[in-house]
Amino acid sequence: MIINLRVDHKVANIETIETTAKDLEIIFNKIKKDLDIKEYVEINTCNRVEYYINTDIVSYENDCFRTENENIIIHYDDMAIIHLFRMTSGLESMIIGEDQILGQIKSAKKRSIDENHCGKILNTLFTKAIHVGQVVRQKTYINRGSVSIGSAAVDLAEENIGDLKGKHVLVIGAGKMGKLVAKALAEKDLKAIFVANRTYYRAVRLADELNGKAILLDELSQCLPTADVIISATGAPHTILNKEKIEDFIDSKKASSIIMIDIANPRDIDEDVLDLGVKLFNIDDLRGIADENKKLRENEAKEAERIIESEFNLLKNSFKLMEVEDLLADIRLSMENIRTKEALKATSKLSNVEGSAKIIDNMSKSIVNKIFHDMSLNIKKVAEEEDHDVIKTLESIFK
Template identity: 55%
Template sequence: MILNIRVDHKTADIKTMESSISTLDDLFLNLKSKCNVEEYISLRTCNRSEYYMVLSDNYLGEIECADFVIEKNEAAMMHLLRLASGLESMIIGEDQILGQIKDAKKKAKKEGSAGIVLDTIFNKAIHVGQSVRKKTQINRGSVSIGSAAVNLAESVHGNLKCKKVLIVGAGKMGTLVAKALVEKHLKAIVVANRTHDRAVCLAKELGGYAIHFDRLKESMEDADVIISATGAPHAILTYEKVKAAVPLERRNSLVMVDIANPRDIEDEVSNLGVKVFNIDDLRGIAEDNRKIRKKEAKEAEKIVENELLLLNRSLKHLKVEPLLSDIRSNMELIRYRETQKALKKLGNINGKEKVVDKLTKSVVDKIFHDIVLNLRKAAENDEEELIKACELLFNNEN
């Protein structure tokens, strides 16, 4: 059984997502202890936390939880294909989710938690995500959480021309914010990151400058916009830090946008008069984006539905791949033995042994081709008795 358990922006606000992450992890560990979890991949972004699992049986017991979405088999796979296509993102069509899915798969493969089933499913999802973006215009223009954060800041200031923007965090989300700011004719772009070298690299691309994290306070003093997107496990811009850094007369004009999960900015900061926004506040921009891309989304959904059929077929083929591998190995062993016998009987054939070898390989390949087609067709049609019969007929070393 394929299982997906998740909490995301569709079912929870940012506060609920933050508090649910540890619960989701506990639920996963509980499943691992009670069920045979053969494979798993964890996926985390700024507005979702998910687990994809392959279980050896269909029994789960009672795992229902109000905060989570739990889907099995085809529904779970459909969600992943839609996710890779940008259809499940808060900002419809955004490209970043595709890279995040690739990274999650790569990490799981490296750690040994992903096997052939999830590898097949995630490879298909990546292919579908690429195909959707190639065949539709769902990702045209500026579509990312980063660009939405910049739009949110502009909705307050009117525009950002001649404004000073401080970006806290030079990771992937910070980079998206930076790219969205390039054409805004800013007075200054300042990048702060715990790893100073990364801040320097990003600042160079933008024509801005980098600061060490311990100089964050002085850069906050005259900033017009602060956009924070770090991977810190706790708030880094606390009430006390902002109060100490930002002069009283500047607080009403300061816009702070938090696109981190967990959040970087404490809720209490808004009590200072600062305009504080987080991922939940991007929903209005996301809805406008959804309306613009409605037509492209429909085309993407058609692609996803067709690809899901192909994915189901591929997964059914996996059931007979071990049998096909055994048959092929046994056929090759027989071919080799009989070829060697024939060559001994033929005696000196003036260096034409390769011709005989090639001939026997060709015969085996042609016979095996038909076996592959028939066994895969039997798997597609769930013809278990026929597959068992083939195991008896072919899978032997005698």
């Protein structure tokens, strides 16, 4: 059974995602402990937290899955798989068709493999899901001219402050999201841009691409007084900016003209900065831009859905065949053991005949191959037809 536990932007705002993520982690840890789960993948982005689990020892009614948090979504098997395919295709993103989610899921899979939590089933599922995401982008225009969360943040800034030409911009965070922001800012005729990061060399590398200046996080006071727009996208577990940290560097007149956009999860900027007159926005405020983007891509999304359905059916068939792979391996091993023993007996009886050992070995291999070929085809057919009674009977016979 494949299980998906999640909270995302479709059912919750950024604050609710943050709080629900804690409940979700508690449920996941309980499931992992109580059901001795070994195979799982965790996905954590700016607007979703998800767990994919594979287990064969749980039913839909298991008490582990009972929760009073209405923001937690639990999907099983087909629905869980379809959701993953839609996610890698960019259909579940706030900004439809964005490419970053594909890289995030690749990273989640790799992390699970590195930590020995990604077994045969989830490895097959996630490999297929990544393939689906790539096919959708190759065969449709779902990501043509696609805006990312980063570029949407820049659009939001322009909606509220006007043209960014001649403005001072501070980007906090030089990770993947910060790079997306920088990519969008590179097209603007800025007066100055600062990139702040906890790791200095990353800030330098990104700032060089933008002809800007790199600073460390604890040096923010250098550019706060002149900043017109501040976009923050770090992976920090706590806030980077709050009222106390900036009120000594920004006077009230300047504060009322500053745009702060927080696209981190958990959030980087405390809401108490609003007391200073700052205009503060977060991921939830990007929904308007996301809705416009969705309308532009409706036809591409329909084509993506058709691709997802086709690939889903192929995966389902693969899973059916995987169910009997161990059985086929057992049958083949059993037949090979019998063949080897009988070939040795025959060879010993014909020890005086030149080349008898090779002749008998080749003949017996040929017989086994022909018998196993037909048997294998029939068993695979049974698997595809989902005749579990026959499979169980075969398992009891050959195991």
